[in-house]
């Protein structure tokens with residue numbers, strides 16, 4: 001039996017496009033891992049606190065087993081380590097990740113635990129596994145808008161690729177849904193494009 005970790009970051013619940021598309025991805029993942037345990041980490045229903053002073057002191061000091069200030073970090077990393085596949089569903093907020101997702105990242109990307117600092121740079125410590133990233137945006141960032149506006153900056157997908165590579169997870173599949181707030185036609189187009197990418201990544 002395997003395990004799938006689903007991390008959701010949209011402030012919306014039932015009307016969220018990223019959560020809805022994540023449901024389709026999850027169905028494919030579960031079909032490929034029958035009987036897998038699904039762990040849902042909803043960063044809006046159950047937010048992760050940003051790093052505080054005790055956390056900061058703990059990660060700057062030599063590592064101590066079971067440090068109380070790192071208990072949340074340890075629990076979130078254990079959840080991630082146990083997953084055979086990871087699904088992240090997030091909207092783009094101001095060209096990057098929402099604050100709730102950044103707070104989760106600040107807990108799971110931890111020196112001496114999920115990466116090591118070496119003279120040659122940071123080296124990931126987790127075994128690789130597939131990570132699927134559903135990204136929704138109101139506008140367009142992979143291509144010009146249908147009206148011809150240039151693509152907006154994207155500090156989200158390259159950032160998450162760098163973050164996951166830092167901890168050893170290099171197999172990232174990005175499934176963008178762009179223009180999801182620009183009417184039914186734009187949403188249908190975004191859905192169709194994302195389904196085509198999903199069919200390549202995880203055939204039905």
Ligand SMILES: Cc1cc2nc3c(=O)[nH]c(=O)nc-3n(C[C@H](O)[C@H](O)[C@H](O)COP(=O)(O)O)c2cc1C
Pocket residue numbers: 010011012015016017018019090091092093094095096135136137138139140152180181
């Ligand atoms: C605070 C905030 C910032 C946003 N910034 C952007 C942005 O930089 N670019 C963009 O295309 N859409 C932006 N949007 C629109 C969201 O990306 C869009 O509402 C979201 O992808 C819809 O996803 P959901 O249906 O899963 O909630 C922003 C929305 C909010 C609330």
